[in-house]
Amino acid sequence: MQTNVSTEEKPKTTIPQKFVYFFAAGESEGNAGMKNILGGKGANLAEMTSLGIPVPPGFTISTEICTHYSEAGGKLPEWVRPAVTAAMAKVEAKIGKKFGDVKDPLLVSVRSGARASMPGMMDTILNLGLNDQTVEGLAKSSNNPRFAWDSYRRFIQMYSDVVMGMNSSLLEVTLEDLKEEKHYKLDTEMTVDDLKILVKKFKDLVHQMTGQSFPADPWEQLWGAVSAVFSSWNTPRAITYRELHSIPASWGTAVNVQSMVFGNMGDDSATGVAFTRNPSTGEKAFYGEFLINAQGEDVVAGIRTPQPITKIAAAASGQMSLEEALPHAYNQLVEIYKKLEAHYRDMQDIEFTIEKGTLWMLQTRNGKRTAAAALKIACDMIDEKLITEQEAILRLEPSALDQLLHPTLDPKAQKTVLAKGLPASPGGVNGQIVFSSEEAVEWKEQGKKVILVRVETSPEDIAGMIAAQGILTSRGGMTSHAAVVARGMGKCCVAGCGDVDVDYRNETMKVKGYVLKKGDVITLDGSTGEVYLGEVKTIEPKLEGTFERIMKIADGVRKLKVRTNADTPKDAQTARNFGAEGIGLCRTEHMFFGPDRIDAVREMIIADNKTERERALAKLLPMQRDDFYQLFKIMDGLPVTIRLLDPPLHEFVPHTDEETKDLAKRIGTDFERLRSKVKSLHEFNPMLGHRGCRLAITYPEIYAMQVRAIAEAACQLISEGKKLIPEIMIPLIATDKELDTLRVLTVNEVKKVQAEKGIKFDYQVGTMIELPRAAITADSIAEYADFFSFGTNDLTQTTLGLSRDDSGRFLGTYVSTGILPKDPFMSIDQQGVGSLVRMGTDLGRRTKPHLKVGVCGEHGGDPDSIEFFHRVGLDYVSCSPFRVPIARLAAARAALLGKKLH
Ligand code: PEP
Numbered sequence: 001m002q003t004n005v006s007t008e009e010k011p012k013t014t015i016p017q018k019f020v021y022f023f024a025a026g027e028s029e030g031n032a033g034m035k036n037i038l039g040g041k042g043a044n045l046a047e048m049t050s051l052g053i054p055v056p057p058g059f060t061i062s063t064e065i066c067t068h069y070s071e072a073g074g075k076l077p078e079w080v081r082p083a084v085t086a087a088m089a090k091v092e093a094k095i096g097k098k099f100g101d102v103k104d105p106l107l108v109s110v111r112s113g114a115r116a117s118m119p120g121m122m123d124t125i126l127n128l129g130l131n132d133q134t135v136e137g138l139a140k141s142s143n144n145p146r147f148a149w150d151s152y153r154r155f156i157q158m159y160s161d162v163v164m165g166m167n168s169s170l171l172e173v174t175l176e177d178l179k180e181e182k183h184y185k186l187d188t189e190m191t192v193d194d195l196k197i198l199v200k201k202f203k204d205l206v207h208q209m210t211g212q213s214f215p216a217d218p219w220e221q222l223w224g225a226v227s228a229v230f231s232s233w234n235t236p237r238a239i240t241y242r243e244l245h246s247i248p249a250s251w252g253t254a255v256n257v258q259s260m261v262f263g264n265m266g267d268d269s270a271t272g273v274a275f276t277r278n279p280s281t282g283e284k285a286f287y288g289e290f291l292i293n294a295q296g297e298d299v300v301a302g303i304r305t306p307q308p309i310t311k312i313a314a315a316a317s318g319q320m321s322l323e324e325a326l327p328h329a330y331n332q333l334v335e336i337y338k339k340l341e342a343h344y345r346d347m348q349d350i351e352f353t354i355e356k357g358t359l360w361m362l363q364t365r366n367g368k369r370t371a372a373a374a375l376k377i378a379c380d381m382i383d384e385k386l387i388t389e390q391e392a393i394l395r396l397e398p399s400a401l402d403q404l405l406h407p408t409l410d411p412k413a414q415k416t417v418l419a420k421g422l423p424a425s426p427g428g429v430n431g432q433i434v435f436s437s438e439e440a441v442e443w444k445e446q447g448k449k450v451i452l453v454r455v456e457t458s459p460e461d462i463a464g465m466i467a468a469q470g471i472l473t474s475r476g477g478m479t480s481h482a483a484v485v486a487r488g489m490g491k492c493c494v495a496g497c498g499d500v501d502v503d504y505r506n507e508t509m510k511v512k513g514y515v516l517k518k519g520d521v522i523t524l525d526g527s528t529g530e531v532y533l534g535e536v537k538t539i540e541p542k543l544e545g546t547f548e549r550i551m552k553i554a555d556g557v558r559k560l561k562v563r564t565n566a567d568t569p570k571d572a573q574t575a576r577n578f579g580a581e582g583i584g585l586c587r588t589e590h591m592f593f594g595p596d597r598i599d600a601v602r603e604m605i606i607a608d609n610k611t612e613r614e615r616a617l618a619k620l621l622p623m624q625r626d627d628f629y630q631l632f633k634i635m636d637g638l639p640v641t642i643r644l645l646d647p648p649l650h651e652f653v654p655h656t657d658e659e660t661k662d663l664a665k666r667i668g669t670d671f672e673r674l675r676s677k678v679k680s681l682h683e684f685n686p687m688l689g690h691r692g693c694r695l696a697i698t699y700p701e702i703y704a705m706q707v708r709a710i711a712e713a714a715c716q717l718i719s720e721g722k723k724l725i726p727e728i729m730i731p732l733i734a735t736d737k738e739l740d741t742l743r744v745l746t747v748n749e750v751k752k753v754q755a756e757k758g759i760k761f762d763y764q765v766g767t768m769i770e771l772p773r774a775a776i777t778a779d780s781i782a783e784y785a786d787f788f789s790f791g792t793n794d795l796t797q798t799t800l801g802l803s804r805d806d807s808g809r810f811l812g813t814y815v816s817t818g819i820l821p822k823d824p825f826m827s828i829d830q831q832g833v834g835s836l837v838r839m840g841t842d843l844g845r846r847t848k849p850h851l852k853v854g855v856c857g858e859h860g861g862d863p864d865s866i867e868f869f870h871r872v873g874l875d876y877v878s879c880s881p882f883r884v885p886i887a888r889l890a891a892a893r894a895a896l897l898g899k900k901l902h
């Protein structure tokens with residue numbers, strides 16, 4: 001391809017050899033494997049064309065040009081134009097019409113299409129190429145002036161909004177005013193003359209508001225539209241969506257220019273979207289919606305509530321289905337969706353238009369689905385022999401399982417049903433109602449739970465949707481913006497709830513005789529579409545059905561064991577129900593905070609000497625023994641790692657004079673003495689202070705009591721015929737000498753208990769590796785350790801020198817500017833902290849080849865980190881109970897991905 005680069009344009013990125021890809025029946029320059037440069041939409045349009053599926057001819061401008069566009073400061077480089085002009089000429093030749101021809105004009109759509117689908121995030125322009133002359137040509141050639149002028153007014157609305165940055169509601173209000181003046185209810189009642197007046201008014205308004213004339217030259221329109229698509233990659237809503245889904249800014253979007261087909265040419269025309277299986281439940285049933293005599297955006301924008309495609313689905317609502325309205329096109333659509341699903345071997349989300357009875361496909365992509373649907377579809381496709389078990393595991397997104405691990409509404413709870421809408425995205429949630437996205441964000445920041453109530457949502461509402469527990473809309477269908485985006489986020493959504501009358505001005509919603517104000521509480525059931533008054537009780541989820549089946553497949557594949565971080569019997573039980581293979585971290589300090597024991601802990605802390613301290617510790621001993629007994633019993637033979645006391649002592653003492661006075665009274669000590677003790681415990685940097693094993697180096701009796709409690713609980717269980725191997729873990733070790741000292745203390749105490757009880761049991765003494773020095777000297781430390789567990793929370797804090805308590809304030813900026821790829825406390829910094837994990841593991845195993853090594857920081861539940869830990873060769877990860885299934889799946893994926901690489 002000839003490229004002319006003027007001297008003032010010196011792109012940093014190399015100009016690609018080819019960057020415009022043509023597609024039309026019999027000639028397709030791209031394919032589905034080219035998503036990186038063609039974007040998802042462009043790659044699939046090319047692929048569908050090759051499959052012989054009817055796709056309107058067009059071309060894709062590659063994602064690389066998006067980067068050039070940004071580098072040029074938001075300008076389309078001159079050298080892009082000749083290639084686009086050439087591609088347009090090919091489209092003209094295929095269609096037999098000319099772009100800008102006043103007699104029979106070729107019109108085009110201009111759409112974005114990134115590598116990963118970003119529903120509703122990028123802008124689309126339809127009917128491009130219309131002006132005062134071509135509209136007359138279209139009116140004549142189509143023999144339908146109303147259609148031509150309706151297309152023109154739509155084009156001005158879209159173009160002035162997307163390209164010229166005008167507030168779209170101004171034109172909308174003009175349209176509504178005209179309808180009111182003429183006493184029309186529907187847009188379709190507007191006559192040709194009305195539309196002509198409207199077009200004139202629109203253009204005048206555009207001029208008035210933007211100071212620019214509406215462009216009449218089709219080429220000027222096209223360059224404007226292409227530039228607007230590239231610019232929309234960097235709109236705040238696109239950035240928010242990218243951040244939410246970890247999509248790098250560098251990917252860019254492609255631009256698809258395609259000849260128009262019209263769904264608004266009368267009652268034999270329609271437009272619709274469909275899923276080859278139900279995206280909410282996964283049921284194997286063709287599922288979609290359409291509108292007769294409409295253009296694509298009408299369905300997604302939720303302006304008119306669409307009708308179901310199939311007869312069966314329509315029967316319930318008494319609406320007319322596509323199957324009945326346009327049976328020929330419907331049958332063709334069925335044939336195509338089956339072909340597409342078999343070809344892509346996955347559930348497809350498709351868009352189509354029927355122009356005068358002829359079907360055209362405008363898009364196919366792997367459909368977004370809820371976690372429940374993902375599991376059902378995966379299991380069904382295994383049974384249909386469409387995919388293997390391993391493929392099923394690789395397709396499932398571990399973190400999406402989170403949706404299934406949240407409480408659902410208790411079917412037995414008392415409920416007052418307010419209304420029933422569409423079950424757009426499942427889940428049972430309650431919260432206070434708010435009517436704007438901004439308010440949802442503000443209230444969430446104040447710690448409130450909110451439900452965002454809107455007539456319909458638009459991409460501007462993304463931040464509010466993220467902040468809300470759930471979303472309720474009064475308009476729009478199952479494929480409306482609210483429904484699609486909520487499903488993608490795994491957020492509960494009830495859409496198209498027509499009985500709810502939303503009044504933004506008064507901030508109320510009227511339903512069934514109730515008038516609910518901002519702040520009132522409602523509950524949504526996204527699985528049934530029901531809306532309830534007040535808060536409805538919820539129940540804990542269970543692992544069963546397809547979820548259980550997929551977990552079993554994952555267990556057969558993974559190498560990493562999955563344990564849980566649990567300090568209470570309830571958490572331990574929940575984790576076991578979710579398949580935890582033991583406890584990897586029991587933080588014993590959490591057991592110190594109970595109201596019945598905190599005073600004894602405080603007595604121990606303020607003790608002036610060892611005798612006083614031992615007296616206080618003796619009070620704690622039976623309580624701790626009972627705690628451990630229960631955990632061992634629930635875990636029934638599985639490994640249980642008990643970590644000895646970790647936080648600095650000042651965390652347990654009162655902070656105000658008032659509280660100190662109360663405590664002094666309760667434990668019978670002098671206020672002043674207590675106050676000065678509290679003061680003396682103050683540290684400037686407690687995270688690096690007197691905590692972890694350092695507490696036991698100075699006060700060995702604290703750990704001695706805890707070890708005794710563990711040993712006594714073990715003896716009791718053994719005498720009851722139970723099996724167990726306690727793992728005693730020492731935190732915050734920096735040197736081998738510390739561990740040597742505390743190991744001796746531990747072994748001596750266990751020996752004493754065993755001698756007293758006359759019972760022997762096996763146990764292990766290990767350490768956390770959570771300081772860089774420990775990782776670097778892990779070979780020496782391993783001399784005294786039966787196991788290592790990486791405390792990646794502290795290891796991240798100390799390696800990056802980032803306070804785990806304070807860095808939240810500025811880490812967001814680090815991530816949004818790309819200085820750090822992700823929050824290192826959520827996903828392990830593989831290059832830095834990860835290197836220490838690898839080094840610590842390798843050094844430890846150099847001393848003890850079979851040293852058991854795990855991780856118990858928050859990263860143990862993060863899928864990307866789990867993949868890394870698998871590669872390093874750890875034995876297990878430990879995470880919070882609700883992340884156990886996520887970790888099981890992530891570990892299986894890691895094993896499969898590892899195999900693929902080798
Ligand atoms: C850690 O530091 O990673 C860890 C698990 O310990 P804690 O979070 O209790 O400091």
Ligand code: MG
Nearest residue numbers: 770791793794
């Ligand atoms: Mg720690």
